[in-house]
Amino acid sequence: MVLKPGHDWFYAYYRDMALMLRLGMTPKEIQMEALGCADGPSSGGRQMPSHWGHARLNVVSRSSVTGTQYLQAVGCSHAGRYISIVEECRKRGLRHQTDEITYVSGGEGSTSEGEFWEALNTACNLKLPILFLNEDNKYAISVPVEAQTAGGTIGALVKDWPGLRYEELDGCDPLECYRVLSDVVAGMRRRREGHALVQAHVVRPYSHSLSDDERLYKPERERQEEARKDPITRFEKYLLREGLADADLLARMKESIDQEVSAATQEAAAAARPAPDTIYSHVCSPDVDPASGAFSTMPDLQGDPKTMVDLLNACLRDEMERDPRIVIFGEDVADATREEALAEVKGKGGVFKVTHNLQRRFGRERVFNSPLAEANIVGRAIGMATRGLKPVVEIQFLDYIWPAFMQIRDELAVQQRILLPRRDPGRFRRLPGRRRPLPQPVRRGPLHAHAGASRGDAGNGAGRQRAAPHRHPLRRSGDLPGAQAPLPPDLQQVPLPRPRLPHSFREGPDGPGGQRHHSRHLRRHGGAIDPGRPPGPGGERDPCRGDRSPEPLPPSTGAPSRPP
Amino acid sequence: MKKTGKALIVHEDWLTFGYGAEMAALIADRLFDHLDGPVRRVGATDTFCAYQPLLEDVILPPDPEDPRRHPGSREILKGQSRPG
Numbered sequence: 001m002v003l004k005p006g007h008d009w010f011y012a013y014y015r016d017m018a019l020m021l022r023l024g025m026t027p028k029e030i031q032m033e034a035l036g037c038a039d040g041p042s043s044g045g046r047q048m049p050s051h052w053g054h055a056r057l058n059v060v061s062r063s064s065v066t067g068t069q070y071l072q073a074v075g076c077s078h079a080g081r082y083i084s085i086v087e088e089c090r091k092r093g094l095r096h097q098t099d100e101i102t103y104v105s106g107g108e109g110s111t112s113e114g115e116f117w118e119a120l121n122t123a124c125n126l127k128l129p130i131l132f133l134n135e136d137n138k139y140a141i142s143v144p145v146e147a148q149t150a151g152g153t154i155g156a157l158v159k160d161w162p163g164l165r166y167e168e169l170d171g172c173d174p175l176e177c178y179r180v181l182s183d184v185v186a187g188m189r190r191r192r193e194g195h196a197l198v199q200a201h202v203v204r205p206y207s208h209s210l211s212d213d214e215r216l217y218k219p220e221r222e223r224q225e226e227a228r229k230d231p232i233t234r235f236e237k238y239l240l241r242e243g244l245a246d247a248d249l250l251a252r253m254k255e256s257i258d259q260e261v262s263a264a265t266q267e268a269a270a271a272a273r274p275a276p277d278t279i280y281s282h283v284c285s286p287d288v289d290p291a292s293g294a295f296s297t298m299p300d301l302q303g304d305p306k307t308m309v310d311l312l313n314a315c316l317r318d319e320m321e322r323d324p325r326i327v328i329f330g331e332d333v334a335d336a337t338r339e340e341a342l343a344e345v346k347g348k349g350g351v352f353k354v355t356h357n358l359q360r361r362f363g364r365e366r367v368f369n370s371p372l373a374e375a376n377i378v379g380r381a382i383g384m385a386t387r388g389l390k391p392v393v394e395i396q397f398l399d400y401i402w403p404a405f406m407q408i409r410d411e412l413a414v415q416q417r418i419l420l421p422r423r424d425p426g427r428f429r430r431l432p433g434r435r436r437p438l439p440q441p442v443r444r445g446p447l448h449a450h451a452g453a454s455r456g457d458a459g460n461g462a463g464r465q466r467a468a469p470h471r472h473p474l475r476r477s478g479d480l481p482g483a484q485a486p487l488p489p490d491l492q493q494v495p496l497p498r499p500r501l502p503h504s505f506r507e508g509p510d511g512p513g514g515q516r517h518h519s520r521h522l523r524r525h526g527g528a529i530d531p532g533r534p535p536g537p538g539g540e541r542d543p544c545r546g547d548r549s550p551e552p553l554p555p556s557t558g559a560p561s562r563p564p
Numbered sequence: 565m566k567k568t569g570k571a572l573i574v575h576e577d578w579l580t581f582g583y584g585a586e587m588a589a590l591i592a593d594r595l596f597d598h599l600d601g602p603v604r605r606v607g608a609t610d611t612f613c614a615y616q617p618l619l620e621d622v623i624l625p626p627d628p629e630d631p632r633r634h635p636g637s638r639e640i641l642k643g644q645s646r647p648g
Contacts (some may be wrong), residue, residue: 049615278619527608549604
């Protein structure tokens with residue numbers, strides 16, 4: 001009632017059904033997700049129920065790995081500010097609202113995740129208009145809040161954070177919720193930056209889930225006390241007491257709601273289920289096929305030979321010149337966060353100088369340092385990409401990537417692929433590019449820069465396209481004599497290798513388009529089979545090929561081999 | 565391996581970079597002389613596992629505990645592309 005669908009942005013907790021209904025998600029849509037229907041608006045049968053996602057309403061899906069939503073909300077809000085500053089982005093159709101708010105909610109248990117604190121830190125530091133709603137029901141499944149939070153309440157820990165407005169309210173009282181949240185939101189819209197954390201004390205009306213039985217850890221007296229606070233029965237009594245409704249009206253309302261839910265359930269039960277041969281839909285981008293031949297260009301060799309670092313730098317520079325949606329951030333990637341120093345100093349520009357002079361050229365809105373927090377970097381990049389930016393982030397060493405790996409593996413590769421709305425593919429999703437230096441000849445033990453052993457883990461996983469320069473690392477760093485000589489002096493577009501197909505998807509007896517056969521075949525066997533031998537001449541079906549024609553990069557203009 | 569001369573590795577992990585690759589490499593390295601055909605693998609498709617059971621059934625491989633539920637095992641081992 002105080003936030004606007006399609007205007008504000010939402011990272012809604014799985015207990016936010018009331019919010020979702022109010023924003024405009026229909027009971028039928030909710031039931032379609034519960035039953036895994038093909039046209040469910042959140043995921044089309046990929047995601048668990050109550051993991052809300054709705055493109056039209058600006059609701060971004062989130063995973064069960066609770067706590068991951070906070071950093072993405074920060075990135076989303078940051079992107080809104082960036083789009084408002086950079087007119088070129090708006091010309092390319094990226095949307096923002098001048099008074100938009102990003103809403104992110106979670107239970108009190110999720111505030112124990114480190115990413116919650118990383119997000120709060122960055123939100124306060126950048127003064128982003130984010131509303132953190134903490135729905136505090138005092139239990140994370142069976143673990144009570146005193147085992148989660150020092151002092152037993154999150155409020156005591158956050159109320160003095162810089163610029164953060166903190167409010168506490170009775171979340172079981174709809175009128176108090178409306179009064180306090182209206183005021184908080186109005187203040188944020190007016191100032192266009194204020195960030196707030198609202199702690200709502202609520203009860204959990206039943207066990208955590210069907211697999212949980214709260215009688216195992218909650219005494220009867222406590223359960224009865226919670227039942228007395230139940231907002232539905234309490235508000236009903238309030239309406240009767242104040243003469244705002246009579247018993248008959250309430251009974252009729254309940255009956256009509258029951259009928260609506262029942263009808264919605266029946267409609268959802270009759271709706272189509274996803275076809276088995278759609279399992280690869282949205283694993284990769286439906287918009288762009290990076291393995292397409294359209295990305296293959298011939299190098300235009302000119303100028304003096306360069307090191308690979310110089311070439312990466314030139315490539316980023318040219319791409320940033322071409323596309324205002326590209327932002328670069330990470331640890332030490334800026335030339336100097338304190339801009340006034342740039343008049344006197346050469347600038348850092350990355351521990352390997354890959355981003356040197358990019359801040360000087362494009363400004364600090366586009367090239368900036370992150371906190372020393374890898375999940376922060378990737379989580380925010382995902383939120384930015386949701387809004388259509390093309391963040392390029394750097395993790396200094398591959399060994400430093402693990403704090404971010406949950407965001408990469410669960411969110412970037414899996415979760416964020418799930419929620420592509422069927423009819424509007426790609427509207428939300430422009431996934432970030434990442435570059436991370438592969439092992440450099442720095443010998444500082446297994447957990448600093450020894451990245452060789454990490455490659456297997458980094459290689460595993462669906463939904464990510466990985467690329468690495470194939471020259472020896474010493475050559476990349478320019479430390480070997482003659483290292484500069486063999487590298488091509490100019491930029492060239494190279495299509496990414498096509499993902500290998502599981503054999504059962506490669507060919508059917510009826511050749512191209514034999515999908516009917518594939519479906520039957522899959523149903524009988526399941527899983528993927530090692531290809532084992534080259535594909536036959538039959539129709540090759542590419543799981544990562546979108547329905548649309550590829551959108552290759554236009555040829556680079558400018559002189560690519562020019563030093564930065 | 566010595567008894568059958570064949571190896572079929574089945575796991576729920578993704579096929580690509582799954583641990584079956586390491587096992588296949590070990591078998592090829594140490595038991596090559598006993599091999600009577602290529603080592604083959606069956607794993608989950610390289611995609612996230614869906615909530616919808618109809619999709620889950622095609623994403624995850626069949627139960628490895630019960631070889632009878634692998635109607636295509638022999639064909640897979642023979643290197644045929646369309647088991648069963």
